[in-house]
Amino acid sequence: MADNEGGSSKVNIPKLDDCNFLHWSMRMKAHLRHKGLIKYINEIPVALNGAAANAVNKKHAKT
DSSP states (O other): OOOOSSSOOOOOOOOOOSSOHHHHHHHHHHHHHHHTOTHHHHSOOOOOOHHHHHHHHHHHHHO
């Protein structure tokens, strides 16, 4: 079965509410792992410096 990468696919993850954090968290992590995106919430971001930091600061100053 092919992954519908470019299209819309229905994912059965419950809406987060006051009572279901554990269930929601497990389902969300499994979905992110499946999509190869878990690294974006598990890795500590690298601090920017020099030209990269200046570019980000300039971009944020405009918005």
